[in-house]
Structures are given as structure tokens and as C-alpha cells.
Amino acid sequence: MGTAPPGLLSWQPRTLGPSHLSHENLRQPTLRKNHHSRLLRENNVGVAVRRAYLAKWRCQSQKKLRDRGFGKGKEETDNLLASGGLQSLNRWKGIGLPELVHKKVHYHRYVCCAADSGAFFSSTNLGTNGAYDSTGIEGNGSALHAERQTFLSRLVLFWKTLQTFLPNGSWWNVIERKHQRAFNITFTGAMSRLWVLVSPDKLIIGFAFTALVIAALSEITIPHFVAAMIFAAQKGMTSDFYNNAKLLVLMSCTYGLFSGIRGGCFGIANQILVKRMRENLFFTLVSQDIAFFDAESVGSLTSRLGSDCQQVSRIIGNDLNIMFRNGLQGLGAFVYLVTLSWQLALTTLGVCSLMWFLTRIYGRYQKRTARFAQDSIASANEVAEETLSLLRVVRTFGTEKQELARYSKWLKKLMEINFRQNIAYGFSTLSSCTLYHTTQVVALIIGGGFVMSGKISAEKLTKFILYSEWVVHSTWWVGDHWASLMQAVGASEKVFQLLDLPPSQQLSSEGIVLPHVKGCIQFVDISFSYPTRPKASVLKNVNLDINPGELVAVVGLSGSGKSTLVSLLLRLYEPTNGQVLVDGVPLTDLDIKWLRKQLGVVSQEPRLFSMDIASNIAYGYDGDISQAEIERAAKLANAHDFIISLPDGYKTMVDNSRLSGGQKQRIAIARALLRDPAILILDEATSALDAESEHLVQKALDRAMRGDEGHNKRTVLVIAHRLSTIRAADRIVVMKNGQVAEMGSHDELVKLDGEYARLTKRQLSTLAQ
Numbered sequence: 001m002g003t004a005p006p007g008l009l010s011w012q013p014r015t016l017g018p019s020h021l022s023h024e025n026l027r028q029p030t031l032r033k034n035h036h037s038r039l040l041r042e043n044n045v046g047v048a049v050r051r052a053y054l055a056k057w058r059c060q061s062q063k064k065l066r067d068r069g070f071g072k073g074k075e076e077t078d079n080l081l082a083s084g085g086l087q088s089l090n091r092w093k094g095i096g097l098p099e100l101v102h103k104k105v106h107y108h109r110y111v112c113c114a115a116d117s118g119a120f121f122s123s124t125n126l127g128t129n130g131a132y133d134s135t136g137i138e139g140n141g142s143a144l145h146a147e148r149q150t151f152l153s154r155l156v157l158f159w160k161t162l163q164t165f166l167p168n169g170s171w172w173n174v175i176e177r178k179h180q181r182a183f184n185i186t187f188t189g190a191m192s193r194l195w196v197l198v199s200p201d202k203l204i205i206g207f208a209f210t211a212l213v214i215a216a217l218s219e220i221t222i223p224h225f226v227a228a229m230i231f232a233a234q235k236g237m238t239s240d241f242y243n244n245a246k247l248l249v250l251m252s253c254t255y256g257l258f259s260g261i262r263g264g265c266f267g268i269a270n271q272i273l274v275k276r277m278r279e280n281l282f283f284t285l286v287s288q289d290i291a292f293f294d295a296e297s298v299g300s301l302t303s304r305l306g307s308d309c310q311q312v313s314r315i316i317g318n319d320l321n322i323m324f325r326n327g328l329q330g331l332g333a334f335v336y337l338v339t340l341s342w343q344l345a346l347t348t349l350g351v352c353s354l355m356w357f358l359t360r361i362y363g364r365y366q367k368r369t370a371r372f373a374q375d376s377i378a379s380a381n382e383v384a385e386e387t388l389s390l391l392r393v394v395r396t397f398g399t400e401k402q403e404l405a406r407y408s409k410w411l412k413k414l415m416e417i418n419f420r421q422n423i424a425y426g427f428s429t430l431s432s433c434t435l436y437h438t439t440q441v442v443a444l445i446i447g448g449g450f451v452m453s454g455k456i457s458a459e460k461l462t463k464f465i466l467y468s469e470w471v472v473h474s475t476w477w478v479g480d481h482w483a484s485l486m487q488a489v490g491a492s493e494k495v496f497q498l499l500d501l502p503p504s505q506q507l508s509s510e511g512i513v514l515p516h517v518k519g520c521i522q523f524v525d526i527s528f529s530y531p532t533r534p535k536a537s538v539l540k541n542v543n544l545d546i547n548p549g550e551l552v553a554v555v556g557l558s559g560s561g562k563s564t565l566v567s568l569l570l571r572l573y574e575p576t577n578g579q580v581l582v583d584g585v586p587l588t589d590l591d592i593k594w595l596r597k598q599l600g601v602v603s604q605e606p607r608l609f610s611m612d613i614a615s616n617i618a619y620g621y622d623g624d625i626s627q628a629e630i631e632r633a634a635k636l637a638n639a640h641d642f643i644i645s646l647p648d649g650y651k652t653m654v655d656n657s658r659l660s661g662g663q664k665q666r667i668a669i670a671r672a673l674l675r676d677p678a679i680l681i682l683d684e685a686t687s688a689l690d691a692e693s694e695h696l697v698q699k700a701l702d703r704a705m706r707g708d709e710g711h712n713k714r715t716v717l718v719i720a721h722r723l724s725t726i727r728a729a730d731r732i733v734v735m736k737n738g739q740v741a742e743m744g745s746h747d748e749l750v751k752l753d754g755e756y757a758r759l760t761k762r763q764l765s766t767l768a769q
């Protein structure tokens, strides 16, 4: 908060002292309202007080603006706020401040309130104190001096504020996010990368550019033939008239035909580009480490795939196409101008150079702002994606408005960027329009002189005007699309940054493929922290050997690192220290794609794809699979009965939300069993089942674990809290704070009377309740 003018703070109201209605109290709406009404009754200066209120709210809203600080440095916002405060003060003056003082109205309290924002008094500090003094509040300066001071300070304020709006002023800045500064793509960089993407379709690009050149050249001859026809008619030269008419028709038809070919070819090239870019980006994204998705949100990535790729594709289909066409035509028209009158041609060149210079500045600005605009779109998408996917939670908690606010926050940022972009566009158009007509005026004035002095003919001047307009028009178009192209280049930054990411090593198919998986798993001295939280140690020196065919249950409190252990076995993350071995071979030496096919996994929260149930069960299975095999797996997982009770049975379309948790789990179990894996991993696989289903699934799982003959067929790692799941295990591993705390059979651990005994006791007492 700023400091109040001494006069105001030292002045004590007679009827209501600060103890009755303190500065803090005035912030409370009810107290302020009562106080306000009382003032009205006592002093009958409603207008004055209402105005004071207005001043207060203005200052407060300005503070909010500064708090958000969008696009402004502190100094500039302070200046703006100060000017806001100044306006408020002026209003006060306008309503006769001295009279109010004499009436001993408590309005100064409102002034203090208005100063809550720090804005009002920052304005007074900047020189309006004098104005106050001059109005009579314990004033001691001369009125004239104060007026002068106020005028000067206003001038300074005005100049400072104006500076922020000038080119390179802080108003034009947009907030930058730290991570975006690392990558900066240039025009040539973007072009060469786009070329790599479209080069497999050189033929279509070649057609497009050939058609562009023919269409541009034929179009540019049209004004020549038009002028020639008019002057041939005027001079009564019939044969010249008809010859020019024929050529005009020919050029018009050629132009029409090749424009069509050009448009079509560029459109197709554009589609190819956007498709290829999306495919490449999609594949790059799905090839990333799982840790990458811990850091990046799905909504933001889908925005890069959608909006950003679409923006980038505009470069070839629209901007380059129009720039080349107009560049070519502008150049041709300029050469023609030189042949008509080099002096006049130079004036046109001067104007066009200036226009191009301004456009370059505008283009640079568009490029800079585009990446922030795309970033805001991505953030808005991130919120939308999250809200829509969690809509049930949102509905349950009734937080629709909060979600809207979160979404609006990014839309607002986007709007503020777009606002600046549009103002910049306005300036660019303003300068282009002015220069466009300047060329004509200058050409007419100088050319008119030349005609009057007989240096050039009227026909030449007419042609000159037509072509100079063409040159300027082309420069304008080239400039306009240059800015749009730079905007697309800005938008391409994040796309190319993502495209540059190397694929995860976890997808490499290079490595050993074992002839047969016995199912021996070893965690050797494993320590691990998640890349997003490198300082939080999740696993600490974990050593665990699981023998082939052994059924091991991992138990422990929530957050003790059980699921993390599974993630490391699946090589979704790399251990910070130590290594995981399967059949004595480190995971890093194995062909990880092959290995994952040897593992059957039922995760804690099974997810289903938007496809029918049969396809969901067969998901990821290599080779042909019969319906009978799918049904067998479903029966093993106790899912068959509920599946056939659905209207379309195994053909019923499902997704992640159209089945119950237990049903999804059983489908996930069926999916894992269908692969007949050498190693089965169950992460709380039965947690969403009711007692009856759990019993049936447990029996099925037992059969799957032990085999039909009752002997161990595969190695099984079960992560479970439930006793019923754990008891059947050959060995139980108890995890605590990322370490193996205890290990042994159920009976051994109960006897040990340690962590496991405590866990089981707690579970039994919960069941008993």
C-alpha cells in the first residue's frame, strides 16, 4: 500500500473515529455499506461518496491488473495505476473537495480505501499531493506551484505511459514461460524441416510451383493488354485492338487454368504435410519414456498434435504459395516499371522497401507472440481435457464454476495475446494502406509532370499506375503472409522441439531374446526416484530374488513402493541404482519388446480402450486369436457370464467408463491370461471385486498361477493388501518406506510379530468390525 498524504491521515473525522470504523473495517462490505449510508444521512453528500466508491473500485481493479501483471513490467503498471489514481483524484476535485472537507464528511476514509491498492497514493506521491494541498486540506503550498507540479507530473506520467505503447515498449511483451526459451527456430530452420516432411512428395510440390509460376506470369500480363486495348481503341487501331484482345483472353484462360492447378496441388501438399507431421509427432510421443508423460500433460500434447500442426501446415498451403505468387508478380511488375520509367520505378521501390521493413518488424512480433498463443491454447486444452475426463468428480463436488474459472484463465491469457496481435495487425494494415495509396499519389504527381513535360505518354503513365499498384499490392501481400508465416514458424517451435526428442531406449528391439523364459526375477540393490521428484527416494537398496514358478506376494503400506517395483520390472522406468534381471540377464540387455510379451500384467487401475470387449481382451496379442480362446480366457477370469449378459455379448462396445470397476478388472485379467505369460504380475488385481467375485476370480487366478495340474506353471508377483490374496503365496515380501522390511511365509511372518503381523492384525480387526 502506498503512503497517504500527511494531510489526510492526520485529519480525524469528528463523528466516526478510526476505532469505530478502521481502515481494515472499511474493507468489509457490510460495515462499509452501513458507514456509507450513515454518511449519506448525516452529510447529504451522496454524490461525493458514490464517486469515492467509484474511485476505490477503479483502483482495486487496477491493482488486480497489476497483480496479474500480464504483459507489464512493474514500473509500467505502476505508471498506469498512478494515472488511474490521478483520474480518481481529479474526479474528487471535480466534485468540490474543499466543500466536502468543510462539511467534515468522512469521505477521506473512502479515499484511504481507494488507496488500498497502493495506486491512489502512488499517484499522489508522484506529485498530486500538491493538488491536494491546494484544495485546502491542511495545505501549505501555493496553489500555483501545486498546479504546475501537477501539470508536470501528468506530463511525465503521460510520457512514461506512452513509452510502454511505442514499438519495443513493455505493453507489447507477453509473458514467457521458462521452458520455452530453450528452443528457438529460425525461418530457414523451419523451412528445411518442413521440406524434409514434404520431400517424399516432390512431384506434387513441383506441379504446384510450376502452376504457380505460369499462373503468376500470365496474370501479370493482363494490365498490359487491358491498357493496350484501351489506347488502341482510342487511337482507332482495330487490328492492334483485336490482337491484344486475343492475347488478353489467352492469358486470362491460362491464368484461370493454372491457378486452379496451383490451388489444388498446394491444398493436397498441405494435407500431406499435416498428416505426416501429426503421424511423426504422434509416433515420437508414444515412443517416449513413461517419465516424459509424468511431466507433460495429455491435454497439452493433444493440442500440439491438433492446433499447432494445423498452424504449421499453413506455411506451405497458404503462406508460401501466396508469397511466391505475389513475389514473382511484384518482381515482374517492377521490371516492367523500370522499362516504362526508371525514375518513377525508384519512387515505387522506395515505398515498397519501407513497407517491407515495417512488415519485417510486424512479422518478428507475430512469431514471438505465436508461441505464447499456442502455449495458452495448449494450457486451456490441458484444463479442458482434465475437466472432461474427470467430469464425474467435478459433478460430485459441484466445481463446474471453478473449472470454468481455470479454463477461462488461459482463454483470458490467449485473448490478451490475441489483443496485442490484433492491435499490431491494425498498425501494420494502417501503414500498408497509407503507403499503398502514397505510391499512387506520388506516381501520379511525378508521372503527371512527366506527361505534361512530354517525357512519357499518357498510355505509359496509365500502365505505370496499374503496374505500380501491382508492385505495392504484391509487396503488401508478401508482407502480410510473411507475418502469418512467421506466426506459423513461432507455432512450429514446440512441435519441432517435440519431434526432436529421441525415442525411449525402453522401446529398443535390440537385445537378447531368450529361447525360453524360466521366470527367475532378481532385483539387485535397487534404488529409485521418479524423474519428476528426483529428491524423493522411493526405493532404497532393494534386494529380492524370485524363483521360477514361485508365487510371491508383495505387501506393505500404501506408498511403500510396491507398484514402483513392478514398473521397474516392466522397465517403464530405469533404476537410479542397481539392476533388474530376468533369468540372470539384466533387463537392459534383453529385447524389451520381446520381454514385455512374456509378461502378463493386471494393473491397479485397469483401463479399457474404446473397442468391443473381445478386442479389448485380445489387445496386444500377436497373431490370430480365435473367439474360443478369448472366451476361455474370459471364463478363467470369471468374466464370461457378465459379458454374455450384455446386449451384444463379446461385441459390446466399451470404453473406460462403461463398465464397473470389477468388470474392468476381470477383462484385464482375461487379457493377461490370454497371453499365457511366463511371468504374471497382479497389482491389486482383485481389489475392485465383491466378495463373491473375488472368491471366483481367486480360484481362477489360482488355477492360472498353479496350472491345471496344481503345480506352478509360471512365476507370479502379486501386489495385494488382502489376506485372502496373500495367504496363498509361497513367499511374502513386506515393503516399508521403499525397503524390504520382512520376508517369509505367512506363518513365519506372523511368528516374527513384526510389520506383517501388525498389518494382518489390523486387517483382521477391520474385517471383524
Ligand SMILES: Nc1ncnc2c1ncn2[C@@H]1O[C@H](COP(=O)(O)OP(=O)(O)OP(=O)(O)O)[C@@H](O)[C@H]1O
Pocket: 294, 530, 532, 533, 538, 556, 557, 558, 559, 560, 561, 562, 563, 564, 565, 604
Ligand atoms: N509417477 C510418479 N511420479 C512421482 N512420484 C510417484 C509416481 N508414482 C508414484 N510416486 C510416488 O512413489 C511412492 C511409491 O508409490 P507406489 O505407487 O509404488 O506405492 P504403493 O506401495 O504401490 O502404494 P499403493 O499400495 O497405494 O498402490 C509414493 O510416495 C508415490 O507418491
